[in-house]
Amino acid sequence: MKVDADHIEQEIKRQVEVIQRGAVEIIPKDELISKVRKSVETGQPLRVKLGLDPSAPDIHVGHVVVLEKLRQLQDLGHIVQLVIGDFTGRIGDPTGKSETRKQLTEEQVKTNAKSYEQQVFKVLDRERTEIHFNSTWLAPLHFSDVVRLASTLTVARMLERDDFKKRFTQGIPISIHEFFYPLMQGYDSVALRTDIELGGTDQTFNLLMGRTLQKEYGLEPQIALTMPIIEGLDGVQKMSKSLGNYIGVNESAKEIYGKTMSLPDALMVKYFDLLSGLPTEEILQIEQALRTGELHPRDAKMRLAYLLTARFQGAQAADEAQSEFVRVFQKHTLPDEIPTFSITNVDVSLVALLVSAKLAPSNSEARRLIQGGGVRIDGVQVLDPQFIVTPHADMVVQVGKRKFIRLIFS
């Protein structure tokens, strides 16, 4: 009897430790412990929610930080609830700070959901994942329900949220309906009886909203678990699609490898921590070796790039990407595979060729590239914007460091 009790205590401790690792905040921690306890004692898995924006089905490694944690929870026996915010998406967001969010049709939502599944299961366990669409419970709500929902919050409370506060004080518009997004997300947790909700630290407010609303509806409040936001390729701003500083899990092995290599050194350890999947001790070793100069930062980064590539595109693709990288960027030889571009065997201006091969967006841009020394033919820099190309088969045209085409005759 006593042995059993010890065992349970141990298991609780183990689970809480795993859940805690790498997390920024767990609000509140003692409730997490009691939820885990209940789950261990009853054998009832916890329901762990993650909301997804239906309009942007490209998962990047910033999301993976959170997915990774979800996976760990699954491995502890818990259940993941993926909520696709199709209702939110269908309303659209006319004031989205980056760009007007388009309203999505049902068709698009479906396609995007498929795409999510394909990507998300590179990390998550399909067997322990439920997929929900929040229109299921949000669409049938009456206006009176909505008002009731809204009445639980005050404007002052809403303005506690960082970006609202910032925009408010800076005089940047906030539409009333934006206040509903946190409410909707919180209501998802009510509908699904969520035990733990995950998100980046920028989601803290929304995650807490779930707690507030659950209490309001007489449910046990969820735990908010936040994970660090990872900086993108520029090393400064958070990784996001709209900033174009991301590494997507669906990108080609070459891209993933190359983009990882272009990360600022300062970010390496963080990436190792949150994304490599290596055991903590090993990461500490790498960190140490980097500090003492024992390990060349380039080699550490190559290791990281390899691990990430292998994770999303498989070991074989990672091998290829790595040798390709060495060949093209370290030895400056031609890449293994160069996209071909077929032309007829007549002289063309280099400018026209660059544009038709999509190596440059416009003639003017093409000319600038040439004058700026960014264009090579068969490895030889061409500086004359009037240059006329007399093509031969297998001629290689290069723009910048990474864009190549090989000519073939049609």
Add this chain to the structure above:
RNA sequence: GGAGGGGUACCAAAGUGGCCAACUGGGGCGGACUGUAAAUCCGUUGCGAAAGCUUCGUAGGUUCGAAUCCUACCCCCUCCA
């Protein structure tokens, strides 16, 4: 409902009748240096081979000539109610 301020390129921000395809900074792109890192330096950043053409919230108007002046409209912000 009233009063005032404002909308300029990817972003921020100058420009208030010709010298403006539009200062400057950021970002992007290209080059040099490297480890496709960072930092630094250089070039470039509407289209067009060029003449030139289309751009400064939208639509009209005044003028030899407008981002700049006028009219209407749309949008944003602040204060008051």
